[in-house]
Amino acid sequence: MRNVSIIGIGQTQVGELWEMSLRDLGAQAVRAAMRDAHIENADALYIGNMLSGEAAGQAHLGPLMAEAVGLRGVEAVKVEAACGSAAYALRLAYLAVAGGMHDTVIVLGVEKMTDRAPGRVTNGLVTAADGETEAAQGLSFVSINALLMQRYLHEFGWAHRDFAQFAVNAHLNAAGNPHAMFHNLITPADFDKAKMVASPINLLDSSPMADGAAAVIITADPIAKEFAERPVRIKASTSATDSIALADRRDLLTLDAARKSALKAYDIAGLKPADIDLFELHDAFTIMSALSLEAAGFAERGQGVRLALNDDIGIEGRLPISTMGGLKGRGHPVGATGLYQVVEAAQQLRGQAGRNQLQNARIAMAQNIGGSGATVTTHILEAWR
Amino acid sequence: MRNVSIIGIGQTQVGELWEMSLRDLGAQAVRAAMRDAHIENADALYIGNMLSGEAAGQAHLGPLMAEAVGLRGVEAVKVEAACGSAAYALRLAYLAVAGGMHDTVIVLGVEKMTDRAPGRVTNGLVTAADGETEAAQGLSFVSINALLMQRYLHEFGWAHRDFAQFAVNAHLNAAGNPHAMFHNLITPADFDKAKMVASPINLLDSSPMADGAAAVIITADPIAKEFAERPVRIKASTSATDSIALADRRDLLTLDAARKSALKAYDIAGLKPADIDLFELHDAFTIMSALSLEAAGFAERGQGVRLALNDDIGIEGRLPISTMGGLKGRGHPVGATGLYQVVEAAQQLRGQAGRNQLQNARIAMAQNIGGSGATVTTHILEAWR
Numbered sequence A, B: 001m002r003n004v005s006i007i008g009i010g011q012t013q014v015g016e017l018w019e020m021s022l023r024d025l026g027a028q029a030v031r032a033a034m035r036d037a038h039i040e041n042a043d044a045l046y047i048g049n050m051l052s053g054e055a056a057g058q059a060h061l062g063p064l065m066a067e068a069v070g071l072r073g074v075e076a077v078k079v080e081a082a083c084g085s086a087a088y089a090l091r092l093a094y095l096a097v098a099g100g101m102h103d104t105v106i107v108l109g110v111e112k113m114t115d116r117a118p119g120r121v122t123n124g125l126v127t128a129a130d131g132e133t134e135a136a137q138g139l140s141f142v143s144i145n146a147l148l149m150q151r152y153l154h155e156f157g158w159a160h161r162d163f164a165q166f167a168v169n170a171h172l173n174a175a176g177n178p179h180a181m182f183h184n185l186i187t188p189a190d191f192d193k194a195k196m197v198a199s200p201i202n203l204l205d206s207s208p209m210a211d212g213a214a215a216v217i218i219t220a221d222p223i224a225k226e227f228a229e230r231p232v233r234i235k236a237s238t239s240a241t242d243s244i245a246l247a248d249r250r251d252l253l254t255l256d257a258a259r260k261s262a263l264k265a266y267d268i269a270g271l272k273p274a275d276i277d278l279f280e281l282h283d284a285f286t287i288m289s290a291l292s293l294e295a296a297g298f299a300e301r302g303q304g305v306r307l308a309l310n311d312d313i314g315i316e317g318r319l320p321i322s323t324m325g326g327l328k329g330r331g332h333p334v335g336a337t338g339l340y341q342v343v344e345a346a347q348q349l350r351g352q353a354g355r356n357q358l359q360n361a362r363i364a365m366a367q368n369i370g371g372s373g374a375t376v377t378t379h380i381l382e383a384w385r
Helices: A022-037 A052-056 A061-068 A085-098 A118-128 A141-156 A160-175 A188-192 A221-227 A256-269 A286-295 A304-309 A326-330 A337-349 B022-037 B052-056 B061-068 B085-098 B118-128 B141-156 B160-175 B188-192 B221-227 B256-269 B286-295 B304-309 B326-330 B337-350
Strands: A004-011 A044-048 A075-080 A104-111 A196-198 A212-220 A232-241 A278-280 A363-370 A375-383 B004-011 B044-048 B075-080 B104-111 B196-198 B212-220 B232-241 B278-280 B363-370 B375-383
Touching: A004 A022, A004 A085, A004 A221, A004 A337, A022 A061, A022 A104, A022 A212, A044 A061, A044 A085, A052 A104, A052 A118, A052 B052, A052 B118, A061 A075, A061 A104, A061 B232, A075 A085, A075 B232, A085 A104, A085 A212, A085 A232, A085 A337, A085 A363, A085 A375, A085 B085, A104 A337, A118 A141, A118 B052, A141 A160, A141 A196, A141 A286, A160 A188, A160 A286, A160 A304, A160 A326, A212 A221, A212 A337, A232 A256, A232 A337, A232 B061, A232 B075, A256 A286, A256 A363, A256 A375, A278 A337, A286 A304, A286 A363, A326 A337, A337 A363, A337 A375, B004 B022, B004 B085, B004 B221, B004 B337, B022 B061, B022 B104, B022 B212, B044 B061, B044 B085, B052 B104, B052 B118, B061 B075, B061 B104, B075 B085, B085 B104, B085 B212, B085 B232, B085 B337, B085 B363, B085 B375, B104 B337, B118 B141, B141 B160, B141 B196, B141 B286, B160 B188, B160 B286, B160 B304, B160 B326, B212 B221, B212 B337, B232 B256, B232 B337, B256 B286, B256 B363, B256 B375, B278 B337, B286 B304, B286 B363, B326 B337, B337 B363, B337 B375
Parallel strands: A044 A075, A044 A104, A278 A363, B044 B075, B044 B104, B278 B363
Antiparallel strands: A004 A212, A004 A232, A075 B075, A104 A212, A232 A375, A363 A375, B004 B212, B004 B232, B104 B212, B232 B375, B363 B375
């Protein structure tokens, strides 16, 4: 098994980008990554995307994007795992390179969510849940997360306002990220009085629908030395599933797939939670931040929210999360999000995080979640010395 | 690089299966393959599917199917390359096993097309084409193929009726396949007078929309010996792309991706076209059969239809194709088709093709096409001795 490193990263602005098509977005991110890696070719192109059929009237992104980035003919395919699509595309690329079947693979996450009516996109998003037992009962994707948050508040005795710092931190960090969708700061008071979406989840608990694309290029380590000034090694890549429907879970408030995926990643990397210098977690909703922190071993069950209350999660904190704004502040183009997380972790490890740069960050973890926790893919990254 | 073999195959009936859900279909095929392989677990589950979001209101098939087959927790993901989805899922599994990253992977192709209004499915199918330059101009997927066929007739001087034997052969072979959608025989006269769909393509040029699922289980050869009585080795697995839009092709009547993928497969396997004992090709429309035969080196440009006229393509012919009915006769559940081809090729190589059994078939090729030739994946299979 070969060591694998990231040798190029690229990303577009995140936001309501009505002047750019899905194709434009993907091409811009990939070309940026190719320039960064100083490469002009690759063995394959893997694309994470969730909603292109529903929200952009376009399937079959493999050949579409291969041609758009100037690589007509190269093998290319789309991978879908709801909001966890992009990290899974990276995992498939990792497997091919680590096993010696490909040398260099470009991985793209791309999503165009804002061109069609929001209702249509809302209907698209709930296809991440169980169509027969959840969507058919009228649940939306927000209301599924609202059930989780309501149960969390009930079972552990927290108040909704205890989650404020997750959103405040995300907006603070997004303000320092030029690619982020939001650059406005918010206060705990803003969080308290934000419009209700699906009780107890309000607008500031929720990440925004957005357009965007992010790309990474990976290769085997001996080759990486030739191309990249600052390669970032993939120390571990893991994925696991849980039941797609909440009602079938072993425990509603434990993300079993996140736990399994994180534990396996620690094991492969020979690391423990205390070794992680930053954690790009899947903060689609504030409740997901708390549950992710618990599943990855940074807090006991029901205590994840305490890290926010103590501000352990800020840039200067014990465990910085969402360091470039996270899904909440940078924006959440669903099928692209998992690669934004990896690109941002790489920016930190390469010392290119600008105003948000962490001091001495050496090990980063990125965890991308599909659905309400049904697909979870974890990557641990390490700066080359 | 390890040798990889198929140790289990499974398939459902193909047809309008209104009493079965997407989940039911997938589970039935996977369980059949697991029984055939005598295994109860696997490292991963890869799923080929095109239209579940559009036609079944369900994305995120990885965890859905993992749980449905009794493997909750196992890593699982959906792969999409339009009608070429299932063979690409097999290719990704092959890469992981050949490279030593996984030992055993279950691959499923599943599609549910007949529950929603046909118009909705027609709209879904055209997302395989270029949304901006083809679908937006009002082209359907049939009319895109009609453009190809019209040009073929014009350029090479064939008559529409010269394609009849592709359809006649498919129905004849389907009649001997208990899983096939159609069991009625047709004549060249039936073909001539069939209802027009999009001139010159008529109903009997066209494969039918269908529900169905097919599964294979692959592992590395040393392990294969423990499980399967008759493993089938994957001698080559290749994939290539071409421009998604017809207008951007180098030559409208050469399937460049099919050619590239086939040539690379021959090279890897150390074989030539004359070594292939049967060819499961992608006969979504009769024109695709002719173009596929040409691209894979069995006929010169413009001469593929001659193999049908000479009846070289029958069970007793020089190059049997669509031996269990093909997309036309067995039915074309789009995202599952690529694995039906592989399952049927394996049936032939294992001597389990019943009434349609070829004598002394040792090498099979299966080629799965996405869109009008934009993604093409080729597998060459060999019977173990």
